[in-house]
Amino acid sequence: MSRYFQFSELKTTLGRESLAGLTTFISMAYILFVNPAVLGASGMDKGAVFTATAIASALGCLIMGIVAKYPIAIAPGLGVNAFFAYTVVLGMKIPWQTALAGVFIAAVVFFIITIFKLREMIIDAIPQSLKLAMAAGIGLFIAFIGLHEGGLIVANKDTMVAFGALNVGTTWLTIFGLIVTIILMVRKVPGAIFIGMVLTSVLGMITGLIQLPSAIVSTAPSLAPTFGVALSHLSDINTVQLAVVVLTFLLVTFFDTAGTLIGLAQQAGFIKDNKMPRVGRALLADSTSMLVGSLIGTSPTSAYIESSTGIAVGGRSGFTAVVTGILFLFGMLFSPLLAVVTSQVTAPALIIVGVLMASALKEIPWDEFEIAVPAFLTVLGMPLTYSISDGIALGFIVYPITMLVAGKGKKVHPIVYILFVVFLVFFWVLNYK
Numbered sequence: 001m002s003r004y005f006q007f008s009e010l011k012t013t014l015g016r017e018s019l020a021g022l023t024t025f026i027s028m029a030y031i032l033f034v035n036p037a038v039l040g041a042s043g044m045d046k047g048a049v050f051t052a053t054a055i056a057s058a059l060g061c062l063i064m065g066i067v068a069k070y071p072i073a074i075a076p077g078l079g080v081n082a083f084f085a086y087t088v089v090l091g092m093k094i095p096w097q098t099a100l101a102g103v104f105i106a107a108v109v110f111f112i113i114t115i116f117k118l119r120e121m122i123i124d125a126i127p128q129s130l131k132l133a134m135a136a137g138i139g140l141f142i143a144f145i146g147l148h149e150g151g152l153i154v155a156n157k158d159t160m161v162a163f164g165a166l167n168v169g170t171t172w173l174t175i176f177g178l179i180v181t182i183i184l185m186v187r188k189v190p191g192a193i194f195i196g197m198v199l200t201s202v203l204g205m206i207t208g209l210i211q212l213p214s215a216i217v218s219t220a221p222s223l224a225p226t227f228g229v230a231l232s233h234l235s236d237i238n239t240v241q242l243a244v245v246v247l248t249f250l251l252v253t254f255f256d257t258a259g260t261l262i263g264l265a266q267q268a269g270f271i272k273d274n275k276m277p278r279v280g281r282a283l284l285a286d287s288t289s290m291l292v293g294s295l296i297g298t299s300p301t302s303a304y305i306e307s308s309t310g311i312a313v314g315g316r317s318g319f320t321a322v323v324t325g326i327l328f329l330f331g332m333l334f335s336p337l338l339a340v341v342t343s344q345v346t347a348p349a350l351i352i353v354g355v356l357m358a359s360a361l362k363e364i365p366w367d368e369f370e371i372a373v374p375a376f377l378t379v380l381g382m383p384l385t386y387s388i389s390d391g392i393a394l395g396f397i398v399y400p401i402t403m404l405v406a407g408k409g410k411k412v413h414p415i416v417y418i419l420f421v422v423f424l425v426f427f428w429v430l431n432y433k
Contacts, residue, residue, distance in 0.1 A: 005319045017315055018319075019194060020071060020315025021319065021322065021323025021327065023312075024320065026194065030343065031304075033050075035298065036050045038082055044226060051332060052297040055293075055329075057073070057074060059325070064286075064318065065319060065324075071310055073325075077253065077300055077304075081298075084103070088102070101231075103230065104230035106290075109250055110254070110287045119258070119283045124274075124275050125416055127416070134259045134378060135360035137383070139356070141383045142306075142308070142353060146349070150174030150347030177197065178347075180196050180199055181348045181349065193349045197349055201340050210340050212340075213337050255388070256389050257286050259392045260305050260388060261283075263357065265279075266360055268316060305388075374398040374399035
């Protein structure tokens with residue numbers, strides 16, 4: 001196993017990889033509860049969605065770890081699940097069964113373009129400056145998520161956002177976790193992020209801010225209410241509106257995953273000569289899990305930015321993702337225990353990882369304005385639009401324009417010009433009424 005996962009070459013160990021996999025799992029375990037809650041709003045059976053989420057996530061992680069050998073986890077994506085429930089089902093009045101059929105069609109297309117290496121070609125064509133901007137932008141994005149979920153940043157009708165209230169106990173739980181993790185990181189304590197989350201969970205239970213688990217083990221809910229529903233409703237995809245829905249599932253998942261993969265690979269040091277080795281295998285992992293997930297009953301899956309927590313504690317091989325995948329399977333049986341991992345527990349980890357990922361900013365050539373502008377819009381666009389794909393779109397629309405004006409149009413890969421048009425269409429699709 002050590003030879004297969006290349007522990008020596010990657011200068012890692014079984015213990016470090018196991019800790020990284022556990023850290024990644026704890027950081028993203030919330031999806032087991034958030035996804036059923038979001039999709040449940042559309043009328044889907046929450047128990048079935050819980051099990052489907054665990055299985056799809058485990059499958060994606062195992063393929064990513066064993067085949068692609070990357071420490072990157074996969075699970076149903078946040079944002080696209082909200083689009084599924086609130087925009088497609090509740091907003092457009094489309095039955096969830098039909099929407100799930102749309103996810104299946106998008107997954108099939110996704111799988112085909114992955115097999116023919118079209119996605120790999122696109123990722124290799126992305127200029128280094130935008131790859132760095134994606135990494136930094138994702139860092140700011142997840143830090144913003146952490147600050148918001150931890151109660152440190154809240155909505156404000158006058159200023160859009162504001163500092164959170166300090167008279168709320170859970171906010172102080174986040175502050176405790178953040179300070180403890182910072183201290184451990186500064187002292188270079190191994191597993192600092194994971195230890196910080198454990199200590200925050202313990203304090204939360206002691207103070208009553210986190211409810212004690214009601215049980216230790218529970219039986220995994222049945223998949224029967226959602227299993228195979230997508231196939232039986234394929235004939236429902238027969239209008240322009242539904243075609244747009246399918247296209248949106250495809251575009252959002254495609255670029256969210258591409259941006260996340262690049263950002264994580266940049267953080268872990270996997271990018272070589274502006275290319276991500278074995279990227280085709282990594283893309284196969286998420287497209288396969290998306291296909292299977294649509295069949296058993298969940299929204300599109302994608303690479304998870306929370307994988308950066310595992311990478312931050314030293315995860316460098318595919319064994320990290322394998323551990324995460326196995327824990328997702330165990331998560332189906334120990335779901336009551338996972339309830340103690342609240343947003344206040346994961347928030348400090350996301351903020352710290354945001355700091356680590358923002359380091360990519362130093363490598364962007366800011367003195368070249370034609371590069372600085374699209375990079376800046378990519379970085380700032382992600383947290384301000386609350387969307388990785390929107391931030392990427394802003395950068396790709398502006399990059400060809402600034403390079404042409406600077407007389408460097410020939411340095412732009414032809415695929416980037418194609419993406420310029422694709423992202424214009426992407427924005428049109430998102431605003432299609």
